[in-house]
Amino acid sequence: MAVPVRADAARIAPVEFISAEHAASFIEANCLHDGPVGQVGLEIEAHCFDVTDPLRRPGWDELSEAIAAVPTLPGGSRITVEPGGAVELSGPPAAASPVAIAALMADREVLRTEFGRRGLGLVLLGADPVRPTQRINPGPRYRAMEQFFAASGTAAPGAAMMTSTASVQVNLDAGPRDGWAQRVRLAHALGPTMIAVTANSPMLGGQFTGWKSSRQRVWGQLDSARCGPVLGADGDDPASDWARYALRAPVMLVNSPDSVPVTNWVPFADWADGRAVLGGRRPTEADLEYHLTTLFPPVRPRRWLEIRYLDSVPDALWPAVVFTLTTLLDDPDAAAIATEATAPVATAWDRAARIGLGDLRLQESAITCVSAAAERAPAELAESMGLLLRSVQEGRCPADDFSDWVVGHGIASAVSQLVKGEL
Numbered sequence: 001m002a003v004p005v006r007a008d009a010a011r012i013a014p015v016e017f018i019s020a021e022h023a024a025s026f027i028e029a030n031c032l033h034d035g036p037v038g039q040v041g042l043e044i045e046a047h048c049f050d051v052t053d054p055l056r057r058p059g060w061d062e063l064s065e066a067i068a069a070v071p072t073l074p075g076g077s078r079i080t081v082e083p084g085g086a087v088e089l090s091g092p093p094a095a096a097s098p099v100a101i102a103a104l105m106a107d108r109e110v111l112r113t114e115f116g117r118r119g120l121g122l123v124l125l126g127a128d129p130v131r132p133t134q135r136i137n138p139g140p141r142y143r144a145m146e147q148f149f150a151a152s153g154t155a156a157p158g159a160a161m162m163t164s165t166a167s168v169q170v171n172l173d174a175g176p177r178d179g180w181a182q183r184v185r186l187a188h189a190l191g192p193t194m195i196a197v198t199a200n201s202p203m204l205g206g207q208f209t210g211w212k213s214s215r216q217r218v219w220g221q222l223d224s225a226r227c228g229p230v231l232g233a234d235g236d237d238p239a240s241d242w243a244r245y246a247l248r249a250p251v252m253l254v255n256s257p258d259s260v261p262v263t264n265w266v267p268f269a270d271w272a273d274g275r276a277v278l279g280g281r282r283p284t285e286a287d288l289e290y291h292l293t294t295l296f297p298p299v300r301p302r303r304w305l306e307i308r309y310l311d312s313v314p315d316a317l318w319p320a321v322v323f324t325l326t327t328l329l330d331d332p333d334a335a336a337i338a339t340e341a342t343a344p345v346a347t348a349w350d351r352a353a354r355i356g357l358g359d360l361r362l363q364e365s366a367i368t369c370v371s372a373a374a375e376r377a378p379a380e381l382a383e384s385m386g387l388l389l390r391s392v393q394e395g396r397c398p399a400d401d402f403s404d405w406v407v408g409h410g411i412a413s414a415v416s417q418l419v420k421g422e423l
Contacts (some may be wrong), residue, residue, distance in 0.1 A: 041171035046122035075103030112335035126201030126311030151263035157221035192352035216353035292384025320384035
């Protein structure tokens with residue numbers, strides 16, 4: 001006679017990996033989804049300021065109350081709060097970039113209106129220009145991350161990354177399996193050009209840093225095993241490249257069940273092979289999935305491609321930036337143009353962040369790439385695309401505009417006007 005299975009009987013102890021090779025196979029099988037391109041998901045982070053006192057950082061309870069009062073968002077975005085109080089809108093996947101852009105624009109307007117009613121401004125800059133780093137999100141994950149960065153000797157850039165930076169993130173389908181290598185290579189090759197185009201963080205902690213994208217500089221100061229580009233020597237097998245990267249990266253946190261920092265250097269491969277023991281056991285699939293969320297390369301495979309290298313840029317520009325990046329990856333003809341244009345600057349990550357479009361080769365690549373996208377833009381994006389194209393033709397990025405305001409009006413006045421929406 002069959003014995004009825006109780007609901008909790010299936011909750012057997014999760015299967016642990018028996019080796020690093022076992023974990024690598026899991027990563028390779030699950031990191032990218034084979035299918036058509038077309039869907040676009042967008043995320044945008046905005047620093048939250050007190051309109052009357054831009055040096056004050058709104059607290060957790062204040063932000064929670066403001067978010068609770070936001071009406072239903074028409075585009076269906078989810079609202080979350082970053083460790084330093086930046087407010088993020090994450091839109092659901094849309095059928096095409098113009099649809100995703102329109103939905104996020106509508107949601108951002110609703111969010112800004114409610115926050116503005118409470119005397120709070122949501123500012124699109126790649127880095128907080130004036131306030132010192134401070135975590136206000138009490139989540140245990142972020143508390144543990146602070147401890148990890150402190151133990152690894154990167155407390156200052158870790159704190160800046162967590163609490164003072166903001167980005168526009170673009171999520172795209174991985175595409176058909178036979179095109180993964182070319183698509184992932186291009187997503188990386190576009191990085192320096194798009195960093196130069198969107199650089200919008202010339203200040204950090206009340207000072208000019210000498211970099212157009214201080215946000216990218218901060219990421220560069222963190223461990224390259226966790227934050228550097230994923231691609232291997234040839235980039236012909238992105239799934240294997242990601243598996244190799246993930247297994248070499250040190251474990252940051254272990255859920256047991258709360259987030260516990262790992263304060264010594266333990267590559268995930270050592271945990272999977274049993275050379276190191278964390279949490280009294282070898283890792284499970286859940287441990288590996290969690291480990292992957294603590295890796296922050298500029299292009300991260302998450303079954304789709306998560307493109308993370310864009311600074312947060314003003315409302316007038318980000319729709320054009322999103323359309324440009326999406327078109328250059330999803331439109332075959334535009335992708336061919338971008339592949340050729342970006343080849344000379346495909347690895348110029350630091351140069352792009354430091355001098356932006358002041359580098360003539362990066363400017364040439366940017367003009368070619370943005371022009372290709374502008375030719376394909378729908379009418380509703382013509383104004384934003386025109387503004388972006390003029391900027392790159394003049395060799396200017398958003399950081400230049402903000403810097404000019406600071407030099408001309410002083411940092412206090414510039415930030416105040418920005419928070420009030422007057423810039």
